[in-house]
Amino acid sequence: MIKIYYWAPFLSKIATVASVTRSIESIKRYYKKDIDIELIDSVGEWESIKEKIPNIKIIKLYKTDLYNKLPKKGFIQSRFTQIFIYIFSFFKLLKLLRNNRPDYIMVHLVASLPLILMSFLNNKTKMILRISGLPRLNFIRKNYWKFFSKNVYKVTCPTIATYERLRLLNIFEENQLELLYDPIISTRDIIQKKKVDIENKFKNKKFIIGIGRLTKQKNFKCLINAFKKIHNNEKDLNLLILGEGEKSSSLRNLSHKLKLSEFIHFLGYKENIYSYLKKADCFILSSLWEDPGFVLIESAFLNIPIISSDCHNGPKEIINNNERGYLFENDNINSLVKTYNEFRNSEKNLVRKKIQRAKVYSKNYTIFAHYLKLSKILNLKN
Numbered sequence: 158m159i160k161i162y163y164w165a166p167f168l169s170k171i172a173t174v175a176s177v178t179r180s181i182e183s184i185k186r187y188y189k190k191d192i193d194i195e196l197i198d199s200v201g202e203w204e205s206i207k208e209k210i211p212n213i214k215i216i217k218l219y220k221t222d223l224y225n226k227l228p229k230k231g232f233i234q235s236r237f238t239q240i241f242i243y244i245f246s247f248f249k250l251l252k253l254l255r256n257n258r259p260d261y262i263m264v265h266l267v268a269s270l271p272l273i274l275m276s277f278l279n280n281k282t283k284m285i286l287r288i289s290g291l292p293r294l295n296f297i298r299k300n301y302w303k304f305f306s307k308n309v310y311k312v313t314c315p316t317i318a319t320y321e322r323l324r325l326l327n328i329f330e331e332n333q334l335e336l337l338y339d340p341i342i343s344t345r346d347i348i349q350k351k352k353v354d355i356e357n358k359f360k361n362k363k364f365i366i367g368i369g370r371l372t373k374q375k376n377f378k379c380l381i382n383a384f385k386k387i388h389n390n391e392k393d394l395n396l397l398i399l400g401e402g403e404k405s406s407s408l409r410n411l412s413h414k415l416k417l418s419e420f421i422h423f424l425g426y427k428e429n430i431y432s433y434l435k436k437a438d439c440f441i442l443s444s445l446w447e448d449p450g451f452v453l454i455e456s457a458f459l460n461i462p463i464i465s466s467d468c469h470n471g472p473k474e475i476i477n478n479n480e481r482g483y484l485f486e487n488d489n490i491n492s493l494v495k496t497y498n499e500f501r502n503s504e505k506n507l508v509r510k511k512i513q514r515a516k517v518y519s520k521n522y523t524i525f526a527h528y529l530k531l532s533k534i535l536n537l538k539n
Contacts, residue, residue: 158193159193161193161260162257162261163181164271169229179339179341179527181194185212188528189539193214195215198215199219202224218250227241239267261283263287265287272284272309276308284310285312285535288315302328302329303328312335314336316336316474319448336530338527339451341451342455347458351434355436359395359436365439366399367400367440367443368400368452369452373404375443377398377443381421398422399424434459439461443493445487447468447470448470450472458520462482462512463482464485465482465483466493480511483511
């Protein structure tokens with residue numbers, strides 16, 4: 158029986174968490190033979206969402222749950238926790254891999270630990286490194302990856318742009334690199350969740366929507382400032398923001414300062430975003446960077462018009478020169494306002510064509526499409 162372990166110690170509910178669980182789901186759903194797939198839980202992060210993934214087996218490296226005691230917010234605190242996970246899990250993970258000898262270990266986060274541990278293993282385990290976002294490679298990190306690159310069987314990239322960048326950096330051999338789109342679209346899940354109604358107070362409101370963690374990366378400051386100018390011409394328009402994060406207070410203060418508190422609604426983290434998306438006039442992504450941009454794909458699948466910053470890597474690739482949506486200049490308030498007005502003034506037929514093209518493209522990101530490519534990488538044969 159093939160044995161696969163997933164290693165992805167997360168600090169917050171980022172998109173990678175859904176990507177990991179759906180990747181596992183794709184194999185379990187479509188691979189017809191017996192297979193052993195397990196998630197490695199380093200300090201209790203996966204235990205914290207166990208009720209949401211009841212059909213996935215979890216291996217604990219700890220005796221006492223530490224996850225809720227560790228700091229996670231802010232750059233310094235999150236880096237401290239990552240270092241703690243590295244040190245705490247070092248010998249525990251090494252022992253697990255030595256004793257259980259999985260065929261593959263799928264590495265999504267805190268990759269530096271499995272990278273070095275593979276040097277101590279003389280068994281059949283193959284490491285597959287998942288690039289979850291556009292890698293920021295300083296001198297130390299680049300050379301660390303380069304030095305241990307021989308320990309990696311395959312490197313899977315979520316976008317063509319990331320694949321090309323890694324190829325040009327020459328850290329890994331070209332035959333190690335694979336393009337593997339994220340399993341963003343679970344058709345069953347979306348069909349079920351989009352049937353749920355949103356709160357009554359929003360049912361008859363006209364609104365646009367932004368979704369994501371309230372962090373510097375997502376750049377909601379730009380979206381809110383642009384909405385001020387948009388609202389001047391559309392007095393009945395509302396902005397719904399779904400997400401939580403360290404910028405929550407400053408963004409609420411900005412909304413109040415701009416006298417928009419009545420029209421900008423901070424709804425916090427929502428397990429079901431589809432009920433809101435299907436009612437929105439459009440989805441706006443204001444991120445400084447994305448790879449690929451999960452909500453862009455989900456919006457496309459739901460036939461919602463997309464407006465996005467032209468940031469690297471995913472959005473630029475997904476929208477493809479305004480073929481599947483509307484791009485504005487990254488971190489440019491006036492460009493966002495201009496692009497929004499262009500969307501509003503576009504002929505319905507043009508908007509419809511963009512929506513149709515985006516919907517077709519989104520099908521590259523279904524769970525089944527992910528499985529077809531991943532099964533080749535893992536050499537799974539039904």
